[in-house]
Amino acid sequence: MARPPSTTTKPLLLSLILLSLLLLPLSSSQSSHFRSSKRTPPRFPTRFSRPNKPQLTTKQRTQQQQQEYRYETRYFEQSLDHFSFSDDLPTFRQRYLINTEHWVGPNLMGPIFLYCGNEGEIVWFAENTGLVWELAPRFGAMVIFPEHRYYGESVPYGSLDEAYKNATTLSHLTTEQAIADFAVLITNLKQNLSAQACPVVLFGGSYGGMLAAWMRLKYPHIAIGALASSAPILQFEDIVPPETFYDIVSNSFRHESTSCFNTIKESWDALESEGSKNDGLMQLTKTFHFCQKLERVDDLYNWLDSAYSYLAMVNYPYPANFMMPLPGNPIKEVCRKIDNCPEGTSVLERIFEGVNVYYNYTGEYDCFQLDDDPHGLDGWNWQACTEMVMPMSTSQDTSMYPASDFNYTYYKEDCWNSFRVKPRPKWITTEFGGHDFKTSLKMFGSNIIFANGLLDPWSGGGVLEDVSESIVSLVTEKVFIALKARPSLGVAFYSPPLLRLKESIVPAEIDSNFCLLISGAHHLDLRAATAEDPDWLLEQRASEIKLIEGWLHDYYREKKAVLAS
């Protein structure tokens, strides 16, 4: 029997939220328990790159990917605190991957492509960001992937355990410090190579995309532009409605199949009802094939929520193994399973058949392990408990989830209980902006691409319209077309301009008159090209390349030089 996969993260944060809830008087209706702030905050898919996941070791990965992408692994001594001068703090070694084989060098002002490392091992991001590797020869560019502090091998205090010991050791795990690491590293590297005049272009996906956009805004003297893919930089405070994320997840399922959507929507009550029975937890353990007995219904709730959220993020049109091995258009597959069960199959059994596609597409597992994060103390939880407070809620009207408000009081308490730290929920917008984003940046800043796929639930917190001529939004096509051959209704276009319809687009009925066609997944554009790439993806990448070329041309014209390649 194969080793069961560690599937969802069940962070201490959530456990403690639940614990707090148990201490509160339960409200009258059973289902109100679900309506409290109970859901694990959504994560970027990169959480699966953490060292405690049953994945390949760094060495194994390095061996594997070196067949594809070649690089040197180097280390750079970083200050733990760039913004203060506590010289009693230790330094730490930041890992970075570098490849100079295509670089045309300093004399030709060869560009430097820098990927802003996310919350995980950098090797994994290097492997999954084929675009940067594919563009390097074309642009004569150096490639560099610096790792984010406190992740992978780039941890202070000698070990991950020591670095994650408490709030004091974790205190320097912040985005501003991480961006400053990149700035210091690249400045030093350029100086050592006499490459001060070489333009740096930033890349990043997801949280890394936020870092890329923010770094371009904060360090324009260091990077001439940024491609920020699937970067939800507006998912803070009240900038976007807190329901956005789960509404998009839900729509992805609704677009695929209304009955699938309805089954999922019904399942929560069924779950709670089953869980409240005497042998309910044992029954649920059996229905969902857990290796150990389920201890709380909430754990199952989160296991399901996690599957749906990630499915929505990685709903790629071709088979992929970004987080789990999955078929192409996996939501279609999940819904096919849910919808096509023999008559008489219970709601919960249908749900199991569906999520089994996500958790066990290869069919190698006989049972599932819920608990894969015994300490619950990981980097992203810390970041979520300090700066990265992204309010999330669910609406019963517009989503397939039970209603749940974002309860900041609980959030704060749980962060205190988990880490002894107080979140600063307004800090990110103070430091990086977000409110009235377009007014601030319309006449300030330049050269940022915000790329989003509208099927990606994170796109709800992304920049979905052009800010200015050079701070632009590339959104995978979203087209309303008239249904039922009623040409009198005409065709309404969503910004950005209409692209021609492609076979890979998911059609879904909006109302009886219009049909919404959307596509795109979580930073799909950054992945390596494949033979299965739909045309819209090829077009999106072509737009990105053209914009980056433009930045470089402008820079070289400024520097009175010519494009090196």
Place this chain on the structure above:
Amino acid sequence: MARPPSTTTKPLLLSLILLSLLLLPLSSSQSSHFRSSKRTPPRFPTRFSRPNKPQLTTKQRTQQQQQEYRYETRYFEQSLDHFSFSDDLPTFRQRYLINTEHWVGPNLMGPIFLYCGNEGEIVWFAENTGLVWELAPRFGAMVIFPEHRYYGESVPYGSLDEAYKNATTLSHLTTEQAIADFAVLITNLKQNLSAQACPVVLFGGSYGGMLAAWMRLKYPHIAIGALASSAPILQFEDIVPPETFYDIVSNSFRHESTSCFNTIKESWDALESEGSKNDGLMQLTKTFHFCQKLERVDDLYNWLDSAYSYLAMVNYPYPANFMMPLPGNPIKEVCRKIDNCPEGTSVLERIFEGVNVYYNYTGEYDCFQLDDDPHGLDGWNWQACTEMVMPMSTSQDTSMYPASDFNYTYYKEDCWNSFRVKPRPKWITTEFGGHDFKTSLKMFGSNIIFANGLLDPWSGGGVLEDVSESIVSLVTEKVFIALKARPSLGVAFYSPPLLRLKESIVPAEIDSNFCLLISGAHHLDLRAATAEDPDWLLEQRASEIKLIEGWLHDYYREKKAVLAS
């Protein structure tokens, strides 16, 4: 007998440089001692606002200025560390002065004028920044002067003594933290007043001007523009030649009188020669009227250097009391004294007559006190020993000073000895840019005015040409005109465009063909209007007002509103 003024700052930093030098083998020539890295690094004039200076107390000042500028004094609880989450750190109360009497309020989106507090008590800056007060009624603006952390009353750890205790307590005295304080304060204030849509315009002079420019670059979502007056943001690393500062100081004297310049140039050898005699130090004490016996020639050297540097900074065309009570065109006055001594007056006696204008214009002091900073540990010294490393040297060819190189090794050692801290001389340019300034910002950023007076020695490190259409340089006129009526030579213009010549311009011969006419002093434009203001100053202020009006108009147009006043 009046209490002698505490005249120059003689920081521990310098003392320790000298101490280090004494431990090194002396070089063969006596004057080589002078040629070493011996000079106190120049300071912004604001050092005279420190609490250990014999000035008015805050209360006295407040009483005095309240007759002129009315404001409320308030306090805001700040995080000591915005970029990390060490929750065991204390918070501190940041003082700010606020006036809303002319503000047209949030409904009309009344602007907020924020002066970025420098390295000293904020009350003093409020008193000396008349422009902001004068503009407030015209723009219907709120005025706010937040104090810089670790200065005045805005100190952590309960008291100045505790805050300045050691490197650990001082570690959060950095520019980035100070700017973040302003950002957090104004964001909070706007929220409390429902004034989120009200545009913020930044002002700052000298170091405060650097903060204003940097804050506009880093927080464009918080401030729509910045007037950065006399802000030497390029005085770092090798961006400008390290001799620039002292060359400009020297030129100010040379422009006034070649013989004055030459006398000063000769005086250093005379000083050293006198000081090396048996009773030399006693003789010098007598010549220069010190209250206590001079202990080192270097102390006198710094006392003189300080006078010349500050005279160059505040060479205002009218009597002023910015740092010391001084006549109008004080360098002219100093040189008149130096040049017009009876024949037979020694070089050093002439020098005394000259600097006596600076240190004792009111004639109330019978002797001078050298040591006014017994601990040598003040905020600016810390800042200079951490981030604000501004290399300075003197050239024997182009200045009136003996040659002296910037010796970073000594600098670093002295910082270690003084504070147990290691400077990061490349950090400011990494964090804020500076190298290739124009290329970085030509297509990034907007709405910054860099105002400089070319007689101000800090202008050498300032932005002296337009970066883009909206990042502009306002430089007091600098015009080369042909001498000796040789019209065939034509007239060469310095950027910015030629203004018409004014009577207040100081003419000086550059070579036999050209004459350079320059004017302007250290952030003169920010001072209150006076009847004596020369036309070029009126024109500079008018340009500033027009630009600020333009920023506001653009903003209101964006917000589909009209200018409130």
